[in-house]
Amino acid sequence: MGWLGIQLAYNSDASVWAGSQSSTKGAKGGEGDPERGRAVFNGKGACSYCHGVDGYRDQPPQLEADTVALIAQLNPPPADLRNRKTLRLTTDKARFNAIREGHPGTGMFPDTTMTAQELTDTLAYLEVLRKEGSAKRK
Structure with a gap:
């Protein structure tokens, strides 16, 4: 099963995030919204499959056994x-390019389904994850 199969194997139900309302400039210069980025990360972007729900690697979403x-x-x-x-x-x-084009030498395949704005929003959310670190849990 390829990346597309992994994406299709998960039916996302992204919840609303009560995190920071700050925005950040994305790789293409547009404003990113971390709240919308969280929804993409845990939903359409399928980032949570491998990186865990909200970036917690020990909290994977519910996936099919073969995908896991x-x-x-x-x-x-x-x-x-x-x-x-x-x-x-x-x-x-670099993060924008890795998401859009894939990350050579890793299992990260290109994602061409995200719009530029969704990708910019995801980058804003990734900034939040880096700032929070692994200590903060729901």
Whole structure:
């Protein structure tokens, strides 16, 4: 099952996030909304499949068993988006490109389904995850 299969195997029910209302400039210069980015991250973007719900790798969404098995085989494993020290991509431009075009040497395939605004919103949400770190839980 490829990336598309992984995306189709999960039926997202993104909830409303009561987090920061701040916005950030994305790689393309537009304003990003972290609240909308959270919905994309946990929904349409399917980021949570590998990176965990709200970026908590130990909290995967409910997925089919074969999808979970495929994700467990990824080498290197998906990045811990809440741990700044382990992240290799250090700019929003690099993150934008990795999401849009895929990240060579990893299991991250290109996502061409997100609009530029959805991607910019997701980048704003990723900034929130990096600031929160792994200590904050629901």
